[in-house]
Amino acid sequence: xxxxxxxxxxxKPQRDAVAAPxxxxxxxxxxxxxxxxxxxxxxxxxxxxxxxxxANILAVTFTNKAAAEMRGRIEEMxxxxxxxxxxxxxxxxxxxxxRLHWQDVNLPQSFQILDSDDQQRLLKRLIRSLxxxxxxxxxxxxxxxxxxxxxxxxxxxxxxxxxxPYSKTMQQIYQxxxxxxxxxxxxxxxxxxxxxxxxxxxxxDILAHYQQRFSSILVDEFQDTNTIQYAWLRLxxxxxxxxxxxxxxDQSIYGWRGAKIENIQKFHQDYPQxxxxxxxxxxxxxxxxxxxANAVIANNSxxxxxxxxTADDDGDPVQIYQAFNxxxxxxxxxxMVQQWVNQGGERSQCAVLYRSNAxxxxxxxxxxxxxxxxxxxxxxxxxxxxxIKDVLAYLRLIANRRDDxxxxxxxxxxxxxxxxxxxxxxxxxxxxxxxxxxxxxTDMVEQNSLAARAANALSxxxxxxDSLTPIDDSMALHELTQxxxxxxxxxxxxxxxxxxKGQGRLENLDELINATREFMRADTEExxxxxxxxxxxxxxxxxxxxxxxWQDCVQLMTLHSAKGLEFPVVFMVGMEEGLFPxxxxxxDPMRLAEERRLCYVGMTRARKTLYxxxxxSRYLYGQEMxxxxxxxxxxxxxxxCHEIRSRQPAGHLSxxxxxxxxxxxxxxxxxxxxxxxxxxxxxxxxxxxxxTHARVQVNFKQAGxxxxxxxxxxxxxx
DNA sequence: GATCAACGGCTTTTT
DNA sequence: GCCGTTGATC
Numbered sequence: 190x191x192x193x194x195x196x197x198x199x200x201k202p203q204r205d206a207v208a209a210p211x212x213x214x215x216x217x218x219x220x221x222x223x224x225x226x227x228x229x230x231x232x233x234x235x236x237x238x239x240x241x242x243x244a245n246i247l248a249v250t251f252t253n254k255a256a257a258e259m260r261g262r263i264e265e266m267x268x269x270x271x272x273x274x275x276x277x278x279x280x281x282x283x284x285x286x287x288r289l290h291w292q293d294v295n296l297p298q299s300f301q302i303l304d305s306d307d308q309q310r311l312l313k314r315l316i317r318s319l320x321x322x323x324x325x326x327x328x329x330x331x332x333x334x335x336x337x338x339x340x341x342x343x344x345x346x347x348x349x350x351x352x353x354p355y356s357k358t359m360q361q362i363y364q365x366x367x368x369x370x371x372x373x374x375x376x377x378x379x380x381x382x383x384x385x386x387x388x389x390x391x392x393x394d395i396l397a398h399y400q401q402r403f404s405s406i407l408v409d410e411f412q413d414t415n416t417i418q419y420a421w422l423r424l425x426x427x428x429x430x431x432x433x434x435x436x437x438x439d440q441s442i443y444g445w446r447g448a449k450i451e452n453i454q455k456f457h458q459d460y461p462q463x464x465x466x467x468x469x470x471x472x473x474x475x476x477x478x479x480x481x482a483n484a485v486i487a488n489n490s491x492x493x494x495x496x497x498x499t500a501d502d503d504g505d506p507v508q509i510y511q512a513f514n515x516x517x518x519x520x521x522x523x524x525m526v527q528q529w530v531n532q533g534g535e536r537s538q539c540a541v542l543y544r545s546n547a548x549x550x551x552x553x554x555x556x557x558x559x560x561x562x563x564x565x566x567x568x569x570x571x572x573x574x575x576x577i578k579d580v581l582a583y584l585r586l587i588a589n590r591r592d593d594x595x596x597x598x599x600x601x602x603x604x605x606x607x608x609x610x611x612x613x614x615x616x617x618x619x620x621x622x623x624x625x626x627x628x629x630x631t632d633m634v635e636q637n638s639l640a641a642r643a644a645n646a647l648s649x650x651x652x653x654x655d656s657l658t659p660i661d662d663s664m665a666l667h668e669l670t671q672x673x674x675x676x677x678x679x680x681x682x683x684x685x686x687x688x689x690k691g692q693g694r695l696e697n698l699d700e701l702i703n704a705t706r707e708f709m710r711a712d713t714e715e716x717x718x719x720x721x722x723x724x725x726x727x728x729x730x731x732x733x734x735x736x737x738x739w740q741d742c743v744q745l746m747t748l749h750s751a752k753g754l755e756f757p758v759v760f761m762v763g764m765e766e767g768l769f770p771x772x773x774x775x776x777d778p779m780r781l782a783e784e785r786r787l788c789y790v791g792m793t794r795a796r797k798t799l800y801x802x803x804x805x806s807r808y809l810y811g812q813e814m815x816x817x818x819x820x821x822x823x824x825x826x827x828x829x830c831h832e833i834r835s836r837q838p839a840g841h842l843s844x845x846x847x848x849x850x851x852x853x854x855x856x857x858x859x860x861x862x863x864x865x866x867x868x869x870x871x872x873x874x875x876x877x878x879x880x881t882h883a884r885v886q887v888n889f890k891q892a893g894x895x896x897x898x899x900x901x902x903x904x905x906x907x
Numbered sequence: 908g909a910t911c912a913a914c915g916g917c918t919t920t921t922t
Numbered sequence: 923g924c925c926g927t928t929g930a931t932c
Contacts, residue, residue, distance in 0.1 A: 544918070
């Protein structure tokens with residue numbers, strides 16, 4: 190094969206990166222500069238030009254989605270499956286290593302993974318059992334503390350507390366948490382990496398084995414690595430391995446969860462011989478959008494420095510829209526999407542990006558009002574739903590009786606007469622004897638140390654779990670799941686709830702059975718019990734599992750979740766001081782810089798048209814604010830933008846007018862003649878509610894009777 | 908054990 | 923202003 194083909198359709202810097210000599214390399218890849226392409230080509234290059242075996246390569250990403258995409262594109266390029274290559278997330282790869290070496294890291298073979306919610310529940314119980322005031326020591330804060338320590342590679346014993354009562358207590362909680370996890374044989378996300386790192390430090394023979402095997406390590410989104418992840422990489426690379434890291438310091442937006450933007454500079458110090466290649470040609474956005482984004486990010490100091498450019502046309506100027514209030518903002522956005530659609534565009538090519546999830550509501554209302562399909566990204570994922578986690582907890586307990594978190598979750602779910610008093614006693618004895626809840630419960634039942642009723646209930650639960658546990662692997666996973674759902678009483682429990690919510694839960698349970706039926710163990714997990722593999726999958730890939738047909742929908746998401754995506758039309762809403770950047774971020778230069786990078790990420794998502802929107806008035810947390818336009822707007826050079834102010838059609842959109850309407854009981858009464866722009870003349874039949882939710886029922890001559898939300902209807906009185 | 912009122916919190920998210 | 927959690931009550 191002629192390897193030069195691999196370089197044919199690449200630009201000069203891309204070629205330099207792909208064909209870099211074997212050794213360390215640092216690729217600074219601007220937004221839309223073909224980053225994934227370079228990674229994929231580099232891997233092909235390593236195999237075809239450098240003669241590496243795919244088994245010598247390890248590629249790390251942050252999300253499962255990115256890992257799956259990379260694997261797919263490599264296989265497509267090479268034309269054959271790359272079984273021996275390790276491609277995965279940091280957590281996925283660490284998990285794989287721990288499964289292989291469970292004995293060396295002191296874990297039960299069936300160890301389970303605690304997700305964020307499990308972790309928080311466990312901490313809550315521990316804080317209670319330590320007799321600490323829950324109001325003063327919220328589980329959430331302890332969780333944050335512990336995860337931050339683990340991200341730094343620190344165990345409870347390694348923390349310098351000094352005389353500070355805060356860290357002292359936190360350390361105490363951390364310590365109790367470590368013990369609880371140990372006893373239950375569970376690990377949290379941070380633990381996967383930490384434990385793996387410790388394994389390598391302790392067992393140099395094991396480390397040497399992997400160092401020898403993975404001579405080439407490629408890392409995506411390197412600017413998002415935290416301390417332990419970088420340490421993990423350096424350890425694995427050792428003296429001989431080659432690190433090929435790709436990142437963009439301007440797109441580092443996860444500092445608040447431990448990502449160390451400075452790792453990208455540190456890399457340069459740690460590996461001074463590494464080549465640095467800058468990918469600055471952008472293949473995504475028009476000239477105006479790029480110039481605007483460049484100008485904004487230029488206000489950050491301490492950048493490694495990149496100047497994106499495009500061979501593309503200038504395109505339209507960036508549209509800056511000043512609205513009266515958030516409803517006007519939403520309405521204008523809807524109009525612009527409509528315009529795009531009328532010109533032959535698709536709704537799914539339009540994305541609405543906001544700083545915080547709470548902002549989606551007003552937009553959703555406006556979209557609904559216009560009967561425009563949309564999809565909101567983010568929110569609860571499938572495997573994180575309560576009813577799903579209930580079933581998973583049963584399965585976890587079946588797989589591993591030591592799993593206290595799972596025990597706690599389902600021992601009385603659905604209620605089976607095991608009361609708070611029994612549980613308190615159970616927990617206390619378990620703590621005193623340093624045993625698992627399961628073991629303690631078994632002992633208590635055997636020793637008859639409980640009142641008859643409680644003993645019956647508890648023993649019923651223990652028998653239930655035992656009876657659900659398959660004796661051999663003749664039972665399919667979905668049959669087991671079905672059995673658990675039926676026999677546990679969860680099905681009956683949720684069936685009682687006739688509300689829409691309850692019905693949805695039942696459907697989710699069916700969906701879970703489907704998921705188990707379709708679940709395929711990865712080749713690498715062949716020697717792992719199917720149930721364990723499935724549970725790990727559920728924890729590590731909580732999954733979007735977005736049901737629903739793939740309609741042509743407007744895409745709504747936070748700026749954070751837009752990273753890595755691109756859309757022809759992008760609306761960035763709520764560009765106001767106090768919101769974006771947020772109040773707290775504005776006061777701290779480091780955080781402000783991160784907000785600015787977030788702005789840069791948002792702007793560079795747009796291919797053709799970018800709308801930056803802000804309002805003069807906005808309801809936030811039940812209060813009306815009059816925010817200043819975001820400083821980021823002022824950083825967009827005038828020559829690249831076009832400002833639009835909301836015209837004031839019939840005065841119905843301004844905050845002032847809608848308040849007047851509210852005060853005067855909306856000003857409508859049955860029998861009144863009104864005129865609607867689309868539906869024509871009609872007569873008011875009824876009115877309902879007040880304020881922004883006020884609605885009127887109108888009988889239109891042509892369109893018949895309709896309920897309309899006053900705030901949107903734009904009715905004229907006749 | 909279920910139901911309801913009072914209370915507090917409130918960027919951003921993956922694994 | 924909304925939502926989830928908690929505590930009191932029947």
